[in-house]
């Protein structure tokens with residue numbers, strides 16, 4: 001049996017794969033998946049450049065995909081895995097979904113929502129720092145290439 005921690009690492013690797021896809025497409029490399037009862041029901045990666053849309057964050061797309069899959073707006077019994085700490089917009093969107101858990105990788109000191117206090121739904125459990133090193137390194141190497 002895999003522990004919760006093992007599962008979290010496994011799913012975070014999936015989210016990282018999506019972040020790498022974003023990287024290849026010259027988008028800020030952040031990936032997200034939503035898992036419900038052992039099944040991936042939503043995926044997304046940052047597409048703000050391609051879509052010319054500042055709301056096209058990985059989490060927003062994963063929320064939309066998961067809600068479409070479930071046929072309902074609430075994501076109870078779901079876990080969001082995202083490679084970087086959600087921003088204010090995505091934390092706010094997660095509030096409306098009432099998602100059960102959020103697991104993120106690297107902390108975002110500049111744009112992470114935690115600096116504004118907890119914007120998550122009171123029922124949402126938040127776990128930080130899963131594969132933080134790999135998730136953060138992908139972002140850093142992206143911005144290194146930009147300079």
Ligand SMILES: [Zn+2]
Nearest residue numbers: 057087089090
């Ligand atoms: Zn966001």
